[in-house]
Amino acid sequence: MTTSSADPQIAAALKQISAEKIRANIEKLASFQTRSTLSAQDQASIAAGHGIGAARKWIKSEFERYSRDCGGRLEVKTDSFTEQPADRIPKPTEITNVYAVLKGTDPENAKRVVLVTGHYDSRNSDTLDTTGVAPGANDDASGTAVSLECARVLSRLKFPATIIFLTVAGEEQGLNGSHHFAQMAKSEGWNIEAVLNNDIVGGDRNSQQDPSVVRVFSEGVPSAATDTELKLIRNLGGESDSPSRQIARYVGEVGRTYVVGLKPTLVFRLDRYLRGGDHISFNQQGFAAVRFTEYREDYHHQHQNVRTENGIEYGDVPKFVNFDYVANVSRLNAATLASLASAPAPPDKVRLVTKELENDSTLTWEPSPGSRTDAYEVLWRATTSAEWEHTQPVGNVTKTTLPISKDNVIFAVRAVDKEGHRSLPVVPLPER
Structure with a gap:
C-alpha cells in the first residue's frame, strides 16, 4: 500500500482537535429536545432552545465564533429553501443548511473545493414526530461535531484550495438538504473534488464496537455515469475505480500517515443495507463523495424513542458516544481535507x-x-x-x-x- 510523508503543519493542527470540545458540541446539540426537520422554527421555540430552529441558530453562532477567532477568513453562510409535501414531509417545510467557507489563498487553486459534512437534524421512532425527544447524539450530532471541529482547527491555517464545512438538515426526511445543496453546487459550476460525509461516527460504547476502525463507504460505478461511460467501465474493468473510490483510497493513505489508533476500513459499496446518507446526493450530481461510519452500529441507539424496555436502554443519547473516537474520526477528516487543499490539482x-x-x-x-x-x-x-x-x-x-x-x-x-x-x-x- 502507498504511503506519504507527513506535513508538519497538518500534524500540528491535528493535535489541536479536542475530544472535550467535541463532547460539549454533541451534548449541546442533544439538548434541543428534538432536531426533527419538522420541529418548531418560530422565535419563541428558538428562544426556549427547542427544535431545529434553535439548533440551526447555535450552529451558525459557532461558525461565526470560529470566524472571529481566525480574523474573519471563515465566511459563514446559509442555504434555505422550502420543501414541498412528500412522503416524509406532510406540509411545506423550510429547510436550512448552515456552512462555512475557508477560501483558498492561491488564485490558481481557490476554485477547487473539498467539503466535509454531517446532518444536524434528528429523529426518534417516528420520523413524523415533531415534538418528542430525539437527541440524535450519534445520528448525527457526531457528524455535525466533526464538521464543526474541523472548521475550528483548520480555519486557523491557510490552504491553496477552498474548504467548505457543511451541516445539512432534512437527512432523515429523505436527504432533502444535501440534495438541494448538491444541486446548487452543480448548477453554479462548483469544482468540488471531494465530499467527506460523516454520519453515525460516535463509536457507540457497546462491547462489540471496535474503536480502532472506521468504515469508509464509496460507490464503484458512478451514479451519474452516462451510457457511454458505463460501456467503457464494463469493457475495461473499471468497476472499482470511480472518483469516489479514489477518495476512499486517499483517506486510507492519509490515515496511515497521520492518525495513530484509527484505521480506515474501505467498504466497496455505496452504503449499508437498507440505509443511505448525504454522500448519495452528491454522487447523484456527479461529485465524488464517501461516507464515514462507525465499525459496528447499535440499533437500540438509532431512530428510537428514549426509554428502558425489558432492561434494555433505547435512544440516541450522549452517554453512548465515545468522544475520543469522534476526535480520531475528526483528525482523519481534517488530515484528508488539509492534504487535498494543500495539494496541486490532479493532472x-x-x-x-x-x-x-x-x-x-x-x-x-x-x-x-x-x-x-x-x-x-x-x-x-x-x-x-x-x-x-x-x-x-x-x-x-x-x-x-x-x-x-x-x-x-x-x-x-x-x-x-x-x-x-x-x-x-x-x-x-x-x-x-
Missing part, C-alpha cells in the same frame, strides 16, 4: 496509449492546472487489489513508459508539489 486528460499490441505501457497527460505541481507519480496495482500497491516518481513530464503490461494492472497518475502534497490519482482512459 488532466490522463490517457493510456493502446495503439498497438505491446508489453510496455505508455501514459500521457496534460499538466495539472496552476503552477504548484513539481512532479508526477504513476501508481499501479493488480486488478484484484483494493488499494494502490506501487508508486513510481516520473519527474515533471507529461509522458512516461513503464515495462509493465497494461493488461495486468490498473494505472493512475497524480501530481505532487515541492512539499510532497499529493493530488487525487486519476485513472487513465484508453487512447488509440
Whole structure:
C-alpha cells in the first residue's frame, strides 16, 4: 500500500482537535429536545432552545465564533429553501443548511473545493414526530461535531484550495438538504473534488464496537455515469475505480500517515443495507463523495424513542458516544481535507496509449492546472487489489513508459508539489 510523508503543519493542527470540545458540541446539540426537520422554527421555540430552529441558530453562532477567532477568513453562510409535501414531509417545510467557507489563498487553486459534512437534524421512532425527544447524539450530532471541529482547527491555517464545512438538515426526511445543496453546487459550476460525509461516527460504547476502525463507504460505478461511460467501465474493468473510490483510497493513505489508533476500513459499496446518507446526493450530481461510519452500529441507539424496555436502554443519547473516537474520526477528516487543499490539482486528460499490441505501457497527460505541481507519480496495482500497491516518481513530464503490461494492472497518475502534497490519482482512459 502507498504511503506519504507527513506535513508538519497538518500534524500540528491535528493535535489541536479536542475530544472535550467535541463532547460539549454533541451534548449541546442533544439538548434541543428534538432536531426533527419538522420541529418548531418560530422565535419563541428558538428562544426556549427547542427544535431545529434553535439548533440551526447555535450552529451558525459557532461558525461565526470560529470566524472571529481566525480574523474573519471563515465566511459563514446559509442555504434555505422550502420543501414541498412528500412522503416524509406532510406540509411545506423550510429547510436550512448552515456552512462555512475557508477560501483558498492561491488564485490558481481557490476554485477547487473539498467539503466535509454531517446532518444536524434528528429523529426518534417516528420520523413524523415533531415534538418528542430525539437527541440524535450519534445520528448525527457526531457528524455535525466533526464538521464543526474541523472548521475550528483548520480555519486557523491557510490552504491553496477552498474548504467548505457543511451541516445539512432534512437527512432523515429523505436527504432533502444535501440534495438541494448538491444541486446548487452543480448548477453554479462548483469544482468540488471531494465530499467527506460523516454520519453515525460516535463509536457507540457497546462491547462489540471496535474503536480502532472506521468504515469508509464509496460507490464503484458512478451514479451519474452516462451510457457511454458505463460501456467503457464494463469493457475495461473499471468497476472499482470511480472518483469516489479514489477518495476512499486517499483517506486510507492519509490515515496511515497521520492518525495513530484509527484505521480506515474501505467498504466497496455505496452504503449499508437498507440505509443511505448525504454522500448519495452528491454522487447523484456527479461529485465524488464517501461516507464515514462507525465499525459496528447499535440499533437500540438509532431512530428510537428514549426509554428502558425489558432492561434494555433505547435512544440516541450522549452517554453512548465515545468522544475520543469522534476526535480520531475528526483528525482523519481534517488530515484528508488539509492534504487535498494543500495539494496541486490532479493532472488532466490522463490517457493510456493502446495503439498497438505491446508489453510496455505508455501514459500521457496534460499538466495539472496552476503552477504548484513539481512532479508526477504513476501508481499501479493488480486488478484484484483494493488499494494502490506501487508508486513510481516520473519527474515533471507529461509522458512516461513503464515495462509493465497494461493488461495486468490498473494505472493512475497524480501530481505532487515541492512539499510532497499529493493530488487525487486519476485513472487513465484508453487512447488509440
